[in-house]
Amino acid sequence: MQVLIVDDNASMRTLLTALLGSQGYEVVGALEDGSAVMEAVRRHRPRIVCLDYQLPGRNGLAILKDINNEFPDIDVLFMTASEEGNIEQLAADAGASGFLRKPFGQKQVLDELLQVTETRKQAERANKATAAPAVAGLSTARWGRRKAIIVDDNSSIRVLLKGVLSELGLNIVAQAANGEEAIRAAKTHQPDVLFLDVNMPILSGLEALPKIREASPETAVVMVTGDTSRQLVQQAAGLGARGYIVKPVRPAYVETFLKKLFAN
Amino acid sequence: MTLMIDFPFASAGPWVDHFKEVELPVLRHTVHQLEELRSEAETINVHKLAAIITHDPLMTLRVYRYMEEKRSKSQNAEITTVERALVMMGTYNFYDSIRDLPVIETQLKGHPKAMLGLLKVIARSCHAAAWARDWALLRQNTAFDEIAMAALLHDFVEILMWCFAPALAVRAREQLAASPHARSDVVQEQVFGAPLEAIMLELSQHWGLPSLLLSLLNPGDAESGNVRNVKLAVDLARHTANGWNDAALPDDYREIEALLHISHSNFLERIGAPEEQIVAARAAEAAGDPLAS
Numbered sequence: 001m002q003v004l005i006v007d008d009n010a011s012m013r014t015l016l017t018a019l020l021g022s023q024g025y026e027v028v029g030a031l032e033d034g035s036a037v038m039e040a041v042r043r044h045r046p047r048i049v050c051l052d053y054q055l056p057g058r059n060g061l062a063i064l065k066d067i068n069n070e071f072p073d074i075d076v077l078f079m080t081a082s083e084e085g086n087i088e089q090l091a092a093d094a095g096a097s098g099f100l101r102k103p104f105g106q107k108q109v110l111d112e113l114l115q116v117t118e119t120r121k122q123a124e125r126a127n128k129a130t131a132a133p134a135v136a137g138l139s140t141a142r143w144g145r146r147k148a149i150i151v152d153d154n155s156s157i158r159v160l161l162k163g164v165l166s167e168l169g170l171n172i173v174a175q176a177a178n179g180e181e182a183i184r185a186a187k188t189h190q191p192d193v194l195f196l197d198v199n200m201p202i203l204s205g206l207e208a209l210p211k212i213r214e215a216s217p218e219t220a221v222v223m224v225t226g227d228t229s230r231q232l233v234q235q236a237a238g239l240g241a242r243g244y245i246v247k248p249v250r251p252a253y254v255e256t257f258l259k260k261l262f263a264n
Numbered sequence: 265m266t267l268m269i270d271f272p273f274a275s276a277g278p279w280v281d282h283f284k285e286v287e288l289p290v291l292r293h294t295v296h297q298l299e300e301l302r303s304e305a306e307t308i309n310v311h312k313l314a315a316i317i318t319h320d321p322l323m324t325l326r327v328y329r330y331m332e333e334k335r336s337k338s339q340n341a342e343i344t345t346v347e348r349a350l351v352m353m354g355t356y357n358f359y360d361s362i363r364d365l366p367v368i369e370t371q372l373k374g375h376p377k378a379m380l381g382l383l384k385v386i387a388r389s390c391h392a393a394a395w396a397r398d399w400a401l402l403r404q405n406t407a408f409d410e411i412a413m414a415a416l417l418h419d420f421v422e423i424l425m426w427c428f429a430p431a432l433a434v435r436a437r438e439q440l441a442a443s444p445h446a447r448s449d450v451v452q453e454q455v456f457g458a459p460l461e462a463i464m465l466e467l468s469q470h471w472g473l474p475s476l477l478l479s480l481l482n483p484g485d486a487e488s489g490n491v492r493n494v495k496l497a498v499d500l501a502r503h504t505a506n507g508w509n510d511a512a513l514p515d516d517y518r519e520i521e522a523l524l525h526i527s528h529s530n531f532l533e534r535i536g537a538p539e540e541q542i543v544a545a546r547a548a549e550a551a552g553d554p555l556a557s
Contacts, residue, residue, distance in 0.1 A: 012265070012266050014282075015269075103266070103267075103268050105431060107270045
């Protein structure tokens, strides 16, 4: 699996290159400057980019957004030593597939990369098999192909979430990229569950939530967010959300959540 | 900020290559103390500044590394002490070189066991430095500051391991605790892939530590009185860290007392041993007990 490393710390680049090389990853480049990253991504088309936040030339968050827009199938493992309180949330909302706060160890990188690649594999497997009437036997039987809608302005997250949810046996009947589209889709499809991003253009998740509940009262609305602050959780619950899934999306977490949701 | 090492390198060389690249973090306490005096950067007493720096082995190493990096070709005499280094570089330049210092406590935020282990080694190193200095003065050795610095820095690779390979450092400590009779260099080889002394010697040379310090840290010169002064202080600090009844202490005492030519009770007083041990030693000496010293 091809990996591009971007970090302005020389020691980090050297160690990551050696570590990933020893674990069977193919390191296609190790850059220290943010301004050359998109060109390298276009040239090498890596499957994963290990991307530092604070870089000379261009900051990692802006690069992450560009990668997601241009190459939604490339996973970005976001790495930072920043103390900014909301950086994890910003990276998750921008589509980071994994997040590591520095300092971190070699085992942590390998574990996070494993999670990222497993999630991607699962999503790709399910997305390839969308033509099949049922994807996952046990889950499908248990949840009876319940109808679901995914709402997120980030196409990369939609693709990933669709794969994960399909694999778990949900029937994805529609996708939307903002709150307004979400309300229309909810009214049309009356889904069992709707996964709703919080930060979106035009109409945010929290603004759309009461209107979705009004348009489809039986739908369980689940927030999908990188922000798990008490304030947001309470606000969403007060508006009728049935729970939340934390970004980056992890299949095991989603499955456990859905089991609880449908058990009720 | 670099990657924490969980998997040992195969030998001393890659460790040295790795440590060459890292930026050395310092204790938060050191940063605070230095920052409190920043406004007086141009007028501050270098003795006062050196005292702050030499309570933190990694800050001390940073000063030596800085001096080596800035060393001019025309500079013949080596700068062997922190105080002289500060005079040479100027306190203003020193302060200019320590903006945004990386902090050990931040680096080890997720590793409380390693933080504790690190603080113990630093405390041990400071004890060793104080004892080594005291004994050098007693021996009327004019290189007492250098001898103290050598004792302070003797275990700096162990400190680096706690900072940059905390999981491995914890494993090494647990292995040694589980097998108290195991040789530390054997455990180090198993856990880190190399004995720490080998890494220390190579790294000290690479960083251009003064040749006097290098010779004081060199186990090849073990028979020299000054090297023994350093080594015995380091050993005593390591053994007393286990308590004043550690089984290795009687041998340490014998060797140090022979080096210093002082009585057992006098020696125990100098190192701050528990009062009852000093009283017992005095009583034994008064009774002419041949085992008293």
